[in-house]
Amino acid sequence: MTFYRETGAIISPQKNILHLVDGSAGLTVFPPELLWKLHKTSPGIVYTLSHVHPPGMKELSEEDRTTLLAQGLAMYPFSCRIATISECEGHFHEVTYFLKLESKEEWLIRKGKRQWEIIEESDVIHKDPEDEPEWYGWILLQRSYGDEKEFKKVN
Numbered sequence: 320m321t322f323y324r325e326t327g328a329i330i331s332p333q334k335n336i337l338h339l340v341d342g343s344a345g346l347t348v349f350p351p352e353l354l355w356k357l358h359k360t361s362p363g364i365v366y367t368l369s370h371v372h373p374p375g376m377k378e379l380s381e382e383d384r385t386t387l388l389a390q391g392l393a394m395y396p397f398s399c400r401i402a403t404i405s406e407c408e409g410h411f412h413e414v415t416y417f418l419k420l421e422s423k424e425e426w427l428i429r430k431g432k433r434q435w436e437i438i439e440e441s442d443v444i445h446k447d448p449e450d451e452p453e454w455y456g457w458i459l460l461q462r463s464y465g466d467e468k469e470f471k472k473v474n
């Protein structure tokens with residue numbers, strides 16, 4: 320099984336794919352104009368920015384952290400999440416991080432720079448497409464690892 324490139328998707332609260340994003344070998348850029356448009360049209364619909372990372376890379380990259388902060392600020396008071404999907408020891412881990420942002424009220428009283436931190440919300444293991452065909456991640460993995468035939472054969 321060969322990893323070719325990152326693939327991303329904008330995911331709704333119901334865990335449906337709203338939009339697929341092509342990444343490169345080591346980076347996924349979620350289009351900010353589209354995120355803003357989706358958020359303006361239907362606040363709360365942008366639930367998670369999910370993407371496939373190279374094997375073993377469950378952590379967020381510096382770019383991911385920057386994106387999460389920017390989107391979290393733009394979509395406040397709705398929270399923003401980024402998830403990584405990566406292969407670790409034969410399984411796929413979907414690790415979701417969310418931005419914990421200081422409330423506007425607290426921030427205005429305290430003044431200074433707005434406080435924020437990134438919190439790991441969950442680490443879910445996915446093993447077999449047949450057990451959970453509804454998981455959106457298989458579609459992203461197929462796009463990152465090659466065609467469907469190759470993906471099924473190896474798994």
Ligand SMILES: [Zn+2]
Binds near residue numbers: 346347370372
């Ligand atoms: Zn990333």
